[in-house]
Amino acid sequence: MTGCRVSVDTVLFRLGLARLQVLLLRRLRPPFAGWSSLPGGLLHPREELQAAAVRILRQRAGLDDVYLEQLFTFGDPARDPRGRVITVAHIALVPPATPLPAGDASWTPLHALPRLAFDHRRIVDYALQRLRGKIEYSPVGFRLLPEEFTLTEVQEAYEAVLGRVLDKRNFRKKLLSLKVLRPLGRARKVGAHRPARLYRFEESRWEGVRDKGNVFVF
Amino acid sequence: MTGCRVSVDTVLFRLGLARLQVLLLRRLRPPFAGWSSLPGGLLHPREELQAAAVRILRQRAGLDDVYLEQLFTFGDPARDPRGRVITVAHIALVPPATPLPAGDASWTPLHALPRLAFDHRRIVDYALQRLRGKIEYSPVGFRLLPEEFTLTEVQEAYEAVLGRVLDKRNFRKKLLSLKVLRPLGRARKVGAHRPARLYRFEESRWEGVRDKGNVFVF
DNA sequence: TCAAAAGTGTTAAACGTACACCCATGA
DNA sequence: TCATGGGTGTACGTTTAACACTTTTGA
Numbered sequence: 001m002t003g004c005r006v007s008v009d010t011v012l013f014r015l016g017l018a019r020l021q022v023l024l025l026r027r028l029r030p031p032f033a034g035w036s037s038l039p040g041g042l043l044h045p046r047e048e049l050q051a052a053a054v055r056i057l058r059q060r061a062g063l064d065d066v067y068l069e070q071l072f073t074f075g076d077p078a079r080d081p082r083g084r085v086i087t088v089a090h091i092a093l094v095p096p097a098t099p100l101p102a103g104d105a106s107w108t109p110l111h112a113l114p115r116l117a118f119d120h121r122r123i124v125d126y127a128l129q130r131l132r133g134k135i136e137y138s139p140v141g142f143r144l145l146p147e148e149f150t151l152t153e154v155q156e157a158y159e160a161v162l163g164r165v166l167d168k169r170n171f172r173k174k175l176l177s178l179k180v181l182r183p184l185g186r187a188r189k190v191g192a193h194r195p196a197r198l199y200r201f202e203e204s205r206w207e208g209v210r211d212k213g214n215v216f217v218f
Numbered sequence: 219m220t221g222c223r224v225s226v227d228t229v230l231f232r233l234g235l236a237r238l239q240v241l242l243l244r245r246l247r248p249p250f251a252g253w254s255s256l257p258g259g260l261l262h263p264r265e266e267l268q269a270a271a272v273r274i275l276r277q278r279a280g281l282d283d284v285y286l287e288q289l290f291t292f293g294d295p296a297r298d299p300r301g302r303v304i305t306v307a308h309i310a311l312v313p314p315a316t317p318l319p320a321g322d323a324s325w326t327p328l329h330a331l332p333r334l335a336f337d338h339r340r341i342v343d344y345a346l347q348r349l350r351g352k353i354e355y356s357p358v359g360f361r362l363l364p365e366e367f368t369l370t371e372v373q374e375a376y377e378a379v380l381g382r383v384l385d386k387r388n389f390r391k392k393l394l395s396l397k398v399l400r401p402l403g404r405a406r407k408v409g410a411h412r413p414a415r416l417y418r419f420e421e422s423r424w425e426g427v428r429d430k431g432n433v434f435v436f
Numbered sequence: 437t438c439a440a441a442a443g444t445g446t447t448a449a450a451c452g453t454a455c456a457c458c459c460a461t462g463a
Numbered sequence: 464t465c466a467t468g469g470g471t472g473t474a475c476g477t478t479t480a481a482c483a484c485t486t487t488t489g490a
Contacts, residue, residue, distance in 0.1 A: 004263065005221035006304060045222065045302060049293035073291045073306050075267035084263060086224060088291050192489035193441040410462035411467040
């Protein structure tokens with residue numbers, strides 16, 4: 001007895017202009033020729049699921065070293081008109097400076113998605129829902145930021161993901177109280193205003209936060 | 219190009235003697251003959267993933283009408299010695315009165331698991347972790363209870379899942395403040411002590427709870 | 437000196453947590 | 464009347480949420 005085909009699709013998020021963006025590819029051939037789709041591809045015979053997602057992001061978008069987690073497995077028997085393919089969807093996050101990928105790939109703002117091939121719209125919707133949930137109790141948000149960032153940038157990331165504005169004073173108070181940021185003692189000067197202090201996220205300090213039952217809600 | 223095989227495995231939880239139990243099957247044939255394993259089986263060609271889980275629970279454990287949700291997809295290329303099989307793991311919850319299933323299936327307390335076939339131990343561990351997380355912000359806990367229950371039974375369910383004791387007064391205060399239970403105005407008499415009032419979970423009242431950002435933490 | 441973004445504290449309400457005794461029942 | 468589990472309230476500390484002005488800089 002042989003099985004069905006298995007693919008891996010990835011919803012790759014990045015921040016652009018204080019908006020969440022998703023990486024989409026333009027499909028060149030049927031089915032759904034001319035439509036946009038998530039970067040994805042078939043699982044190789046001896047490949048881990050996550051390794052497949054990494055390989056596909058490298059091949060199709062020239063990206064390396066991204067944060068990845070499994071999202072959900074979509075198995076509607078009719079999701080691919082060519083025949084049964086179940087897909088293991090993933091979420092990936094990259095910092096804003098990530099270079100614009102090759103020709104047929106582009107960053108698309110989440111609020112202006114075109115029609116997507118297959119059930120990819122459902123996958124994107126679910127990915128956003130999951131990201132919104134997760135950012136409130138885990139430090140995934142920092143994966144959307146460069147290594148060194150300002151508090152305003154963190155707040156903008158949270159606002160972009162959650163889709164609502166947050167109170168500056170409360171946000172900073174909460175964020176700093178978690179003691180997971182290391183101040184770099186430097187500031188970044190941009191434009192005719194007060195320079196912003198730079199920080200770095202210290203992964204190692206996060207452990208204590210979960211243990212204390214402390215969460216990360218704004 | 220043909221794919222690998224896809225199976226569906228389910229971690230089926232129930233409460234027994236105020237302890238969490240898992241349904242295990244005894245394997246009759248290799249690989250892992252004589253070991254215990256989760257109820258699982260191969261996905262059929264035109265079958266939804268969740269439908270496969272339902273079918274397998276009916277076939278292998280004689281169960282119907284269980285609460286089911288997808289857990290995670292495990293894809294280690296070496297997880298099955300016979301060849302590549304990726305498995306879409308699910309969590310299922312049933313109330314305590316669920317009849318003891320057929321011959322080769324048995325309820326096993328979580329704290330006394332035998333060696334499990336394949337990577338099933340990892341799957342059970344992850345399922346418990348997920349259930350613990352989820353019970354704190356969603357009403358899944360009621361799926362482990364009969365339709366009519368006492369507040370003490372709810373608390374015992376939470377204690378069994380979370381693995382720690384909870385304060386009776388605080389638990390009741392919080393639970394009742396959510397306004398998701400309908401008091402039945404009746405009581406259940408058992409033994410030489412005050413009868414316990416019966417309640418029913420009102421699914422329809424849950425919506426407002428999530429919307430208000432209210433959560434379910436003890 | 438102006439515009440622009442950075443940075444900062446207080447108060448009131450809600451929530452979480454710790455804690456001990458009376459009630460209703462059947463034996 | 465006793466043993467058993469059911470049922471209840473208060474006080475304190477912590478967390479959240481609402482809210483506006485001063486600082487630093489370059490143009």
